[in-house]
Amino acid sequence: MDAPVGRYLPAFGRAHDTAVTVRRLLTHSGGELGWKPLYQQARDRRAIMDLAEQTPLEYPPGTRMIYSDLGAITLTDMVETLTGERLDRFLKRRLFEPLGMRDTRFNPPRSWRSRIARRRTTRRGGTGWCTHGA
């Protein structure tokens, strides 16, 4: 937990200080920027993760707490690198199935739509479903 993230993700280690630890990413105090429109510059999964991991820190690790999507994306890469499994399969096998969480998953199928809360508005002012056009 207190190991530098760079120990598991060498490219991250080259970009950031060893003070960015796994525990700090989990507690949103690693220095990561909260959010950034990565999708505008990177199209695929690997490129999004690389961009998130190369984004300069916003504050010195351990000095503040900023809820960070970028930190969570970095942890996603770490889990996948260490387990060799994509996050959805890893969580299904290690967490959801053992706990009997049969109604928890990524990319819910169309058949779940009637059970998914509908968004009232989007940033553009329209309405839409909460899923990624599944």
Place this chain on the structure above:
Amino acid sequence: MHDENAAAMGGVSGHAGLFGTAPDLMRFAQMMLNGGVARARGEGREMARTRVTGS
């Protein structure tokens, strides 16, 4: 849920994209209360059974 970064990641990421139900979330929360195990044993079970506010 509407998150372009998660969408660009195929809908699978640690920051967004997970869907679930209240009963499932309760199973997860109970596991946390158990001290990180599905069925509490030892110290985790003791903690869950210990009254911490008054008698």
